Amino acid sequence: MAKQLLGKEVTAALNERMTAKVAELKTKGVEPTLCIIRLGERPDDLTYEKGATKRAEAVGVAVKKIVLSEDISKEELIATIEQVNADDSIHGVLMFRPLPVHLRDDEVEICNRLDPRKDVDGITDLSSAGMYMNKPLGFPPCTPSAVVEILDHYGIDVTGKDICIIGMSRVVGMPAAVLLMNRNATVNVCHILSHDVQEKAARAEIIVSAAGKLGLVGAGHVSPGQIVIDVGMNWDPAKNGMSGDVAYADVEPIVDMITPVPGGVGTVTSCILISHVVTAAERTLQ
Numbered sequence: 119m120a121k122q123l124l125g126k127e128v129t130a131a132l133n134e135r136m137t138a139k140v141a142e143l144k145t146k147g148v149e150p151t152l153c154i155i156r157l158g159e160r161p162d163d164l165t166y167e168k169g170a171t172k173r174a175e176a177v178g179v180a181v182k183k184i185v186l187s188e189d190i191s192k193e194e195l196i197a198t199i200e201q202v203n204a205d206d207s208i209h210g211v212l213m214f215r216p217l218p219v220h221l222r223d224d225e226v227e228i229c230n231r232l233d234p235r236k237d238v239d240g241i242t243d244l245s246s247a248g249m250y251m252n253k254p255l256g257f258p259p260c261t262p263s264a265v266v267e268i269l270d271h272y273g274i275d276v277t278g279k280d281i282c283i284i285g286m287s288r289v290v291g292m293p294a295a296v297l298l299m300n301r302n303a304t305v306n307v308c309h310i311l312s313h314d315v316q317e318k319a320a321r322a323e324i325i326v327s328a329a330g331k332l333g334l335v336g337a338g339h340v341s342p343g344q345i346v347i348d349v350g351m352n353w354d355p356a357k358n359g360m361s362g363d364v365a366y367a368d369v370e371p372i373v374d375m376i377t378p379v380p381g382g383v384g385t386v387t388s389c390i391l392i393s394h395v396v397t398a399a400e401r402t403l404q
């Protein structure tokens with residue numbers, strides 16, 4: 119039976135560390151603050167905002183909300199971002215995306231107006247550059263950071279390890295590969311056009327699946343001794359809920375360690391955003 123790598127254990131430890139750091143920052147006159155920029159009232163955004171606010175306040179991080187009209191112009195949105203950039207009391211910014219349809223073509227340009235030092239969600243090109251250069255210019259996206267946080271929490275050293283990542287998106291698979299290579303892992307990134315994904319996965323020591331395909335990783339993809347991190351979040355009609363990319367019942371008896379879905383990567387991802395705000399606040403003192 120595989121050991122379960124549980125998001126709640128990782129977040130408990132992370133929250134404890136953050137609470138201590140926030141208390142320390144407050145003694146130095148810095149109150150770590152997240153600014154949430156929301157355009158309109160999309161239900162998904164409201165749900166995420168509620169969760170992020172709760173998690174921030176639980177560790178002492180303050181939250182400022184800026185709610186803008188859904189039909190705001192590009193110029194007005196950029197002006198808001200510039201105000202936030204100039205506001206020293208704000209350390210991190212979460213701006214919900216995708217932006218409304220009339221701003222979609224300008225989304226990259228608008229995101230890049232955010233000061234990368236406040237880019238706790240990893241949406242600017244300079245955050246990406248910092249990740250590739252392994253320099254603290256901004257922040258990586260939260261989900262790949264959550265993968266690394268889980269491995270760290272359970273003391274899994276990736277140095278020299280063969281890791282197969284299934285999925286090559288710019289928000290999950292690719293940055294996960296960079297973060298793991300920065301730690302000297304040997305990474306094989308597979309995507310929809312890759313050959314022999316099953317064999318490549320079965321040969322790896324760690325599998326990170328981020329394809330977004332329900333049940334993609336089956337018994338044939340895995341071998342004894344492996345660690346499987348399931349990033350996938352897919353609607354599963356059989357259980358009328360969410361499941362990962364990994365066919366859990368088939369894979370769990372074979373491998374050594376595995377993250378469940380739900381209760382694995384997703385649980386950690388939401389706390390990473392808040393930990394990035396704390397780090398951004400710490401960096402202002404350096």
Ligand code: NAD
Pocket residue numbers: 261284285286287288289290291308309310311312315328329330331334349350351352383384385387388
């Ligand atoms: P995406 O659709 O942008 O990218 C999917 C990637 O997987 C692509 O590179 C594609 O080529 C590859 N792929 C698809 N089918 C494949 C196959 N059969 N074999 C090999 N590669 C294949 O998706 P995304 O935004 O990167 O998200 C991936 C999954 O992670 C989704 O299920 C998403 O819901 C989930 N997700 C979870 C969290 C979290 O916090 N747990 C956060 C973000 C995304």
